[in-house]
Amino acid sequence: MSLALSPQHLRVALFSMLGIAAMVIALNGAVAMSEWIARAPTSSAIPAVAQPAPEPEVQAPPPAFVFDAPLPGRVINSPFGLRQMPWEESGRLHQGVDIAAPAGAAVKVAAPGVVKATGVSATYGRYVLVVHKGGLSTLYAHLARPARSVKRGAYLRRGDIVAFVGNSGRSSGSHLHFEIRKGDKPLNPSFFLGRTFAEADDLPLRAAGRVSRKVHKATVSRWPPGVTKPAKEKVQLARLKTGRAKAAIPVSTVPAPAASTALSSAEAAI
Template sequence: MTETVTAPQGGLHRLGIAAFGAVLALGAITLAHAALPRPEAEAVVAPVPPTAPERVVLVAFQSPLPGHAINSPFGLRQMPWEDAGRLHAGVDIAAPFGEPVLAAADGIVTRAGALPGYGRMVEITHAEGLVTRYAHLGAVTAGLKRGQRIRAGHPIGEVGSSGVSSGPHLHFEIRDRQDRPLNPLYFLGRRFAEVEDLPVQAAAKVSPRVRMAQVSTIPESKRSLMVAKGLIEAGD
């Protein structure tokens, strides 16, 4: 025979009360935990990429007359008073009288004055023996002198028509350390970081084509040649 054990009624009642109390206590703990202030979420900081080192520039060239176009390029050119073509060793940039002429690159002034044919001119020597010349100036900037260190964009003179010139313009040259004329178009608007980057060999090449120059004004020093050739009348 299987005996059935029956718990006293009072014990069951006490067990029920205890279980109910445990449930209430657990709920109170949960509510208290929910009421506690939560720590703010930590800000996520994006990693900062390392800054690339600034590229070192050996020399950089800018236009000596910003906003004005080249109207006579580098190469063989024959003027109306000449019997044959000869090298036009730079480029001509037409601009009005008095327009500021700027240093094309950082360098040191090696000449500031007058030179036969060039008229009033400035010469600046740059890195690796490169030289820029600014000719036919109407005036050289006051105080500019040989040995002065100068920055690109600094005014060095004004557009004029001094020397053998057919009108107001800037004759601009770039030469290497051997005094070879170089085509400025290979340099203007460009930056060079290494000596090997300099396009000296390409810029020294001269096309065999001779360009016939057209001039609006004949320099007084060439007028007699034009009369002798029968190209103009005496007194014109």
């Protein structure tokens, strides 16, 4: 019997051997690759890409002017404008606002500033005058007393107590009389209290300086001590375009208090 393989059988055997050899080479290569990876230093890893630092948030600048209510939560019971008291024969300018509050209630400064003056006058009673930036000033009157730290030249920060509510001077009850001025000109505090303004140009000086021709007739529970009916004054009639009288305003008035003058020389309004 002959052991010689046919050409077809030789080709099958050859391809089988080649296949086995290829498998062996592939397995050896995989083993070698895994060993090389295991021996490779860990520092060869791809470094992480650094993320850019976040940009800081842009903070809005603080407001240039902040006006707080001197008696937070209290109501204005006598507004700025022409007012006629029961013992007066005609209306005159009420140069601030009256805020009702019990005696002894703490009064806070409306804005940071420097104490210009403290004292006592016949009409305002005990008072404190504070000057602020921008030519503004605030007045606190009919006080029981100023705070102990409130002296001429003292600097008051926002929220500092400036005085305590009283009934001094020509007053018909416990309350705070509060004024805001630009130089010598009285301004309506209602345009400022509880508001902030980014710049001096934002201050409502024109609107706050307007005075309505309507006269507010005040009512009181009692007359101030020593007040008697005044002699009839010479008055000027403010007329509308139609020529009809709308309000009567005294011609001769006492100069209003200003930050640049002593208050004792200017006792104009209650």
